[in-house]
Amino acid sequence: MHAEEKMTYEKWPAAPEKATLEAKNKFLGFWLFLGGETVLFASLFATYLALKDKVPDTSQHLAKDLFELPLTFVATMLLLTSSLTSVYAMYHMKNFAFKKMMLWLGLTVLLGAGFLGLEVYEFNHYVHVYKHTFTSSAFGSAFYTLVGFHGAHVAFGLSWILSLMIRNSKRGLNLYNAPKFYVASLYWHFIDVVWVFIFTVVYLMGMVG
């Protein structure tokens, strides 16, 4: 099967994300890349755990003073739901339902943007109310680096999915762009999984200890 071929519902393969050799390579290469990303975040988590609550003097706030679960809970729900909507998008991609895929991807982007908005609000809140900044302590540096790296991934993922949607809005699905949509959704799931760990390690563990 050629990547350039004009596709119809009948011709559409069961696994369009790995129907050509290029797609197979992209599929595998991206999984491996996510393996490397896992180690990257593992290093950041380790750094955060080593530096949690390490502040120069007692006037500074610690994790248990800062975090508020309601806000984080809403953010978590937004991001988890966006992962679900991207699953629906890929379901429709596999069924060659381009419009439905775009609809669900659009929803994914909206939910992701909502999450990012809450994160910006949260950071702003810490900086201005608690004077907890990137430079105020080792704890601050580690917190903003770990959570900020994740936020940067969300922002990159959003721009990526949006670019793909705009670029392909007029021409529909083919075997050249299907793997692109697929790996972007993989990336989105990965971001979601990392957030589950951030929610647990940073926020939940921050509240209790």
Add this chain to the structure above:
Amino acid sequence: MSTIAQKKGFGATLWDFLTTVDHKKIAILYLIAGGFFFVVGGLEAVFIRIQLAIPNNDFVSAGAFNEIITMHGTTMIFLAAMPLLFAFMNAVMPLQIGARDVAFPFINALGFWLFFFGGVFLNLSWFLGGAPDAGWTSYASLAIHSKGHGVDFYVLGLQISGIGTLIGGINFLVTIINMRAPGMTYMRMPLFTWSTFVASAMILFAFPPLTVGLTLMMFDRLFGANFFEVAMGGNTIIWEHLFWIFGHPEVYILILPAFGIFSEIFSLFSRKRLFGYSSMVFATVLIGFLGFMVWAHHMFTAGLGPVANAIFAVATMAIGVPTGIKIFNWLFTMWGGSVKFTTPMYYAFGFIPSFVMGGVTGVMVATAAADYQYHDTYFVVAHFHYVIVGGVVLAILAATHLWWPKMFGTMLNETLGKITFWFFFIGFHLTFFIQHFLGLWGMPRRVFTYLPGQGFDAANAVSSVGAAFMSIGVLIMLYNIIMTSVKNVKVGNDPWGDGRSLEWAIPSPPPFYNFKQLPLVRGLDAYWLEKMAGKKGMTPAEPLGDIHMPNSSFIPFMISLGLFIAAFGAMYHRDHSWGMAVLILGLLVTFGSMFLRSVKDDHGFHIHKEDLVDESDKGVKA
């Protein structure tokens, strides 16, 4: 698309290399750039040995000495050894598995240009206010208080080139998993391909911790963070862990491909199947696995406690077992073989005793209690030069002679090659053997001079003479390369006459599509098997058809250039008001180029089979 070679002007050739995505041309780029940095790092080594040749020397100042040792280590590991190994991986691995290119030709080019710009950025520090001076390990306790921008060059330059290495590793992994020719099962892959595979997997998991460590250091030095600032709650040991979680696997990332190269050489020039092939594969994988579990043996004296030290000591010694398996397999490969003493075989012979000595001192320094004596002395310097020079560099020099005909179509002069070997080999042992004793006598590493009459004078003089021998060896090799290129005597498919793996079944250098028809692999040493069966070449596994090839692209260069510009902005944004603008501009160039790559369709092109038939003298002979 015609494949007939045409005479091209300099501009066209340059543009060709700036935009190429062909793994064989990228290999040449890696070889040239890595070779250049090898010479730069070698000059720095010579300066070190001149400074230390006599006591109380003032050839360089103490500060300059710190810069030179830092840049020597950093350049040799990141900008010479790795790229030179990448050159051979690129040149040979796709041919050995019977592929027409790597899985991601675009990313292959991007990996090279990231490495290149990172290396250039790092070395520009010499001209822009001073080089990094905190040692190649750049321990945070030294690095965050280092004056000037030296350490910033280290952090940003290595970050850029490290990304290049990481994506290069992913590319090789996918290539080996997905692009093997029909019949090329995993257990039929040549050992060099196997070691590329394992080293690439190690790159994938070892480089991200370095990325994080460098990012934290960058944030501390340039953006006011406090990861390593103890007064603000920071902890410098975090850097040591992150660096060595990367740094120890890095040692195996370097040595495994070297093992692969020597495995090819022993088998080829003993004209025998590699002894214990499956145990060699097993040992390679096991070393790759254990390589991640030993990093804290670099930190025995950091105060991790006796339990941690004991665990890491035992894990370290365990690596001696698979390495020993390899040594015996190489010896048994030669046993009963009909050994040909060519230049690559000279290096392979020299490698075994040299590397075993490095391994023996490795077990010595792995003994945690004894390491308190060896730590930070010349004993350690001697140890790691025995494994890196006695292993990796000998392998690189051997591979240069072995695969030069495959990469360039000409044969390096054997006599000059052997003279190079003797100068380099004798020089190497002269330089570093005595350093074991210097260390045991108490000479600390990284000191810029020493007083007379402490028993260090003669030994240091001997060591410096050895460095001169090594330099002469390298110069003779450069002369050899120039003379060979000038004479330009072309050779055939299998210039050594005993080629075993697939790369020797196709022309030297191969056509840009490598294999006209993908070969059918019937076993280990695929080409040798066909020759023994009385055939002239490989049996094709497919009918002659159109070949799909990737398009050239200038975008990899632009993505890397953007990061190069951004790095200057990040470095100077606190000193100059234009810094932030340059940082943003650079990132715009990078992300803009990535965006362009994403939205612009690139389907590649097809070589039509009619064009292939015309050139019946090229490609696989069926």
